Amino acid sequence: xxxxxxxxxxxxxxxxxxxxxxxxxxxxxxxxxxxxxxxxxxxxxxxxxxxxxxxxxxxxxxxxxxxxxxxxxxxxxxxxxxxxxxxxxxxxxxxxxxxxxxxxxxxxxxxxxxxxxxxxxxxxxxxxxxxxxxxxxxxxxxxxxxxxxxxxxxxxxxxxxxxxxxxxxxxxxxxxxxxxxxxxxxxxxxxxxxxxxxxxxxxxxxxxxxxxxxxxxxxxxxxxxxxxxxxxxxxxxxxxxxxxxxxxxxxxxxxxxxxxxxxxxxxxxxxxxxxxxxxxxxxxxxxxxxxxxxxxxxxxxxxxxxxxxxxxxxxxxxxxxxxxxxxxxxxxxxxxxxxxxxxxxxxxxxxxxxxxxxxxxxxxxxxxxxxxxxxxxxxxxxxxxxxxxxxxxxxxxxxxxxxxxxxxxxxxxxxxxxxxxxxxxxxxxxxxxxxxxxxxxxxxxxxxxxxxxxxxxxxxxxxxxxxxxxxxxxxxxxxxxxxxxxxxxxxxxxxxxxxxxxxxxxxxxxxxxxxxxxxxxxxxxxxxxxxxxxxxxxxxxxxxxxxxxxxxxxxxxxxxxxxxxxxxxxxxxxxx
Numbered sequence: 001x002x003x004x005x006x007x008x009x010x011x012x013x014x015x016x017x018x019x020x021x022x023x024x025x026x027x028x029x030x031x032x033x034x035x036x037x038x039x040x041x042x043x044x045x046x047x048x049x050x051x052x053x054x055x056x057x058x059x060x061x062x063x064x065x066x067x068x069x070x071x072x073x074x075x076x077x078x079x080x081x082x083x084x085x086x087x088x089x090x091x092x093x094x095x096x097x098x099x100x101x102x103x104x105x106x107x108x109x110x111x112x113x114x115x116x117x118x119x120x121x122x123x124x125x126x127x128x129x130x131x132x133x134x135x136x137x138x139x140x141x142x143x144x145x146x147x148x149x150x151x152x153x154x155x156x157x158x159x160x161x162x163x164x165x166x167x168x169x170x171x172x173x174x175x176x177x178x179x180x181x182x183x184x185x186x187x188x189x190x191x192x193x194x195x196x197x198x199x200x201x202x203x204x205x206x207x208x209x210x211x212x213x214x215x216x217x218x219x220x221x222x223x224x225x226x227x228x229x230x231x232x233x234x235x236x237x238x239x240x241x242x243x244x245x246x247x248x249x250x251x252x253x254x255x256x257x258x259x260x261x262x263x264x265x266x267x268x269x270x271x272x273x274x275x276x277x278x279x280x281x282x283x284x285x286x287x288x289x290x291x292x293x294x295x296x297x298x299x300x301x302x303x304x305x306x307x308x309x310x311x312x313x314x315x316x317x318x319x320x321x322x323x324x325x326x327x328x329x330x331x332x333x334x335x336x337x338x339x340x341x342x343x344x345x346x347x348x349x350x351x352x353x354x355x356x357x358x359x360x361x362x363x364x365x366x367x368x369x370x371x372x373x374x375x376x377x378x379x380x381x382x383x384x385x386x387x388x389x390x391x392x393x394x395x396x397x398x399x400x401x402x403x404x405x406x407x408x409x410x411x412x413x414x415x416x417x418x419x420x421x422x423x424x425x426x427x428x429x430x431x432x433x434x435x436x437x438x439x440x441x442x443x444x445x446x447x448x449x450x451x452x453x454x455x456x457x458x459x460x461x462x463x464x465x466x467x468x469x470x471x472x473x474x475x476x477x478x479x480x481x482x483x484x485x486x487x488x489x490x491x492x493x494x495x496x497x498x499x500x501x502x503x504x505x506x507x508x509x510x511x512x513x514x515x516x517x518x519x520x521x522x523x524x525x526x527x528x529x530x531x532x533x534x535x536x537x538x539x540x541x542x543x544x545x546x547x548x549x550x551x552x553x554x555x556x557x558x559x560x561x562x563x564x565x566x567x568x569x570x571x572x573x574x575x576x
Contacts, residue, residue, distance in 0.1 A: 093253055112155060182335040221293055221559060227262050228291075228318065231325040246336070248273045249515070254282065254329055255337050265289065270486050272515050276344035279412055281486075283364070284323050284350045286402055289541030290315070314517045316403040323350060323402050324387035327368060332382055340374040347371040347412040352516070365407040367389035433547065433559045436524040440494050447522060448475045453555045476516075486517030493523040496566045500565060501530040508538055522548055524561050 022029070031322055120137060129136040135157045139148070169394070236283060249271040256269050265285035272279040294310045310318070327348055334346055350368040355361070372394045380390065399406035429435070435443070452462040460479040477488040490512050493499055511519040518539035526544040535542050543551075545561045551561055
């Protein structure tokens with residue numbers, strides 16, 4: 001009871017205090033209540049505003065998405081429209097192409113039909129059956145059957161039959177003809193583009209197959225020999241004239257390279273022009289690649305195809321004629337390409353690369369050489385001469401028979417003497433030597449040593465000139481190779497900055513003035529893009545510091561190139 005009474009007393013005390021506060025401080029309660037209401041209203045308003053802004057932002061995003069979807073839809077529609085137009089354009093273009101192709105095919109078919117008709121009429125023949133792949137004709141008079149077959153094949157017929165109304169059973173021009181009961185004769189074949197595998201596929205008689213191989217092989221041999229024999233007869237009509245002396249050498253090479261000899265041999269030519277005299281070094285066909293097969297025969301008893309070679313005397317005579325014809329034709333083409341006052345004389349040196357059977361290696365030797373003037377050469381009736389006799393009348397030098405590949409001394413060769421050449425000396429360098437900072441004269445002699453080792457393998461030599469005041473020639477290399485060799489100008493630039501295009505232009509001018517075949521510009525630094533652009537398609541090789549180091553290491557030199565160190569040394573020397 002006492003505990004319960006104590007709790008009531010505490011409660012009564014609290015209520016009394018609250019009542020006292022209410023009676024005496026009621027106004028404060030009103031203020032707190034008002035403040036609470038105001039805070040509540042403010043928070044409520046702010047929350048409502050945030051909700052409104054959030055809703056507005058969401059609405060804007062929804063509208064943006066709708067707009068983007070509309071734009072994508074518009075783009076797809078546009079793309080589809082463009083694709084449809086492009087497809088329509090392609091369809092029209094394809095239709096036009098097909099139409100043009102059909103018209104062209106019809107024109108070609110009409111042309112071919114007219115050609116066939118005219119040809120058959122010319123040989124008094126009739127066509128009894130013809131499709132796109134097969135043709136049958138009847139010849140009523142004597143005809144060159146090999147030529148008829150060649151013509152029919154040229155029309156694109158794989159299968160054809162030739163009937164002869166006035167011949168007995170016989171073998172004619174390598175084709176077997178059979179006599180039938182009705183009195184006619186046939187010669188049938190089926191092959192495409194000389195593909196002998198078709199013979200087995202078509203199961204032709206083995207004898208017919210071998211005869212056909214013979215006629216095809218003999219046609220190829222005849223075509224090749226005819227080309228050799230026509231070298232001097234089919235001379236081109238040359239009317240182009242050249243008066244710029246600086247371009248004569250390269251132009252002469254281009255003239256001779258453009259001469260049409262089929263694929264008989266690969267032409268390699270070099271030239272040099274000095275005071276009205278043009279010197280030509282020409283690599284002639286090798287006897288190793290010269291045709292030696294006379295014909296291909298079919299031995300009936302052995303059912304075997306064999307090759308029949310020409311006698312050695314015939315090959316020797318044919319080879320002589322071919323080389324002398326090339327020589328005379330080359331002189332003709334050159335003299336007819338220049339004014340005679342400019343091109344006063346030509347020296348032609350003919351070289352041949354052939355196997356030396358004594359040592360088992362190929363060697364290149366000069367086997368004929370001739371020098372003649374334009375005035376005298378223009379008096380020759382070239383189409384009626386005997387090639388060898390004409391060559392000898394020009395005081396040409398050669399062995400009795402060219403097939404022996406007997407070397408002769410050329411009438412004129414490149415002159416390797418020059419008053420500007422000086423004695424060379426060796427340059428000692430080690431792993432600590434900075435090539436970019438050595439004396440400029442030592443650098444030029446070092447380059448001479450380097451290229452002497454590079455060219456010595458082929459018997460070449462390199463000489464150093466006196467100074468850079470001689471037209472920019474620092475060294476001259478002489479490579480005896482008749483094709484890629486000749487006189488080569490070498491200029492050495494011990495630079496610490498990029499070599500300008502003017503140096504490359506100067507080298508090109510020096511090559512022309514010196515009558516050299518090519519030039520090499522080598523530097524410790526590098527070249528700009530304009531230098532490489534200028535050197536493109538010209539007989540110039542640009543070797544930078546990297547190439548120089550590579551050559552040095554290749555030939556046993558242990559050195560380095562440090563451009564920055566060289567620049568610092570130069571600055572120190574200038575300050576001193």
